[in-house]
Amino acid sequence: MKCATVSVIGRPSVGKSTLINTICEMKVSITAPTPQTTRNAIRGIYTDQRGQLIFTDTPGYHLSDKTINKRMQDITISALSDSDIILYIIDATRALKEEEEAISSILSKVKVPIVSLLNKSDVLTDDQKKDAKFFLEQNVKSAEVLECSGLNDEGVDEVLIALFKLAKEGELLYSENAYTDQPLEFRISEIIREKTINLLTDELPHVIYVEVADIEYNEEEQSVWVRAFIITERDGQKGIIVGKGGENIKRIRKEAFKEIKKIFPGSTLQLDLRVKAQAKWRNNQIVLDKIFRTL
Numbered sequence: 001m002k003c004a005t006v007s008v009i010g011r012p013s014v015g016k017s018t019l020i021n022t023i024c025e026m027k028v029s030i031t032a033p034t035p036q037t038t039r040n041a042i043r044g045i046y047t048d049q050r051g052q053l054i055f056t057d058t059p060g061y062h063l064s065d066k067t068i069n070k071r072m073q074d075i076t077i078s079a080l081s082d083s084d085i086i087l088y089i090i091d092a093t094r095a096l097k098e099e100e101e102a103i104s105s106i107l108s109k110v111k112v113p114i115v116s117l118l119n120k121s122d123v124l125t126d127d128q129k130k131d132a133k134f135f136l137e138q139n140v141k142s143a144e145v146l147e148c149s150g151l152n153d154e155g156v157d158e159v160l161i162a163l164f165k166l167a168k169e170g171e172l173l174y175s176e177n178a179y180t181d182q183p184l185e186f187r188i189s190e191i192i193r194e195k196t197i198n199l200l201t202d203e204l205p206h207v208i209y210v211e212v213a214d215i216e217y218n219e220e221e222q223s224v225w226v227r228a229f230i231i232t233e234r235d236g237q238k239g240i241i242v243g244k245g246g247e248n249i250k251r252i253r254k255e256a257f258k259e260i261k262k263i264f265p266g267s268t269l270q271l272d273l274r275v276k277a278q279a280k281w282r283n284n285q286i287v288l289d290k291i292f293r294t295l
């Protein structure tokens with residue numbers, strides 16, 4: 001059997017989370033149309049007869065000196081150095097400018113084999129493909145350069161073939177049925193965060209985080225009770241999340257409920273979802289440490 005850890009890196013919104021979800025066939029990491037929705041290094045695990053690949057979904061690499069983005073860069077760099085293989089994803093529908101150069105300069109310093117991937121092949125023009133391949137030739141020492149559409153599941157098998165080719169022989173690190181080692185509370189909070197961002201994308205870009213306060217099981221009744229808070233920075237933002245007559249929070253709850261329910265098959269679920277404000281959570285180290293749980 002082969003086994004390898006794979007760090008997935010690329011600019012925000014290149015489709016890292018979508019690809020990991022397609023490969024792992026399970027929602028492990030949130031996807032949203034706005035950039036920088038992934039703040040944590042999350043693992044998706046793929047196992048078949050060839051062996052096991054453990055994916056680290058590194059946060060979108062972003063050039064900025066805000067506290068939150070500095071932490072993202074640290075996580076990216078340490079995840080890369082710890083992995084066996086790097087999967088470098090490019091979205092060639094957008095110009096490959098200084099952010100791409102910053103990533104490739106980091107990649108040149110890490111001694112790990114790199115599979116470079118032109119994602120979103122479903123919408124790429126021939127010229128865009130040519131330009132991206134030229135950029136890669138000039139800037140990145142790739143073991144392979146591939147094309148795929150994570151969204152449509154096209155070319156994804158070839159990505160797996162390339163990764164298994166580079167993986168070394170070894171024991172599986174996780175059981176065959178595992179698809180993620182994320183803690184339950186974290187998975188639930190990510191689902192709620194995704195639903196909130198998707199619904200309120202224009203009004204509240206990235207000023208929320210979600211805390212799962214309690215999860216209670218009742219084995220006799222086969223029921224689960226989850227209490228979670230959507231936390232905003234300012235009091236005034238609470239109203240946006242709640243919406244007119246509670247319209248928004250009801251929709252977030254309904255969407256999140258459907259997905260959280262899948263985590264507890266056979267049990268009834270009660271989801272108690274509330275909104276509260278916590279000033280300046282984005283500069284609060286304790287909150288940041290909680291969010292940036294590195295592996």
Ligand SMILES: Nc1nc2c(ncn2[C@@H]2O[C@H](COP(=O)(O)OP(=O)(O)OP(=O)(O)O)[C@@H](O)[C@H]2O)c(=O)[nH]1
Pocket residue numbers: 010011012013014015016017018019030031032033034035036037038039059060061119120121122123148149150151152
């Ligand atoms: N056309 C097309 N769109 C895609 C593809 N993969 C992802 N997308 C879209 O690109 C957007 C960003 O996808 P994500 O998977 O969230 O991107 P990400 O790289 O994880 O983003 P961050 O978390 O911000 O770093 C979403 O709107 C996806 O639907 C693809 O193969 N083809």
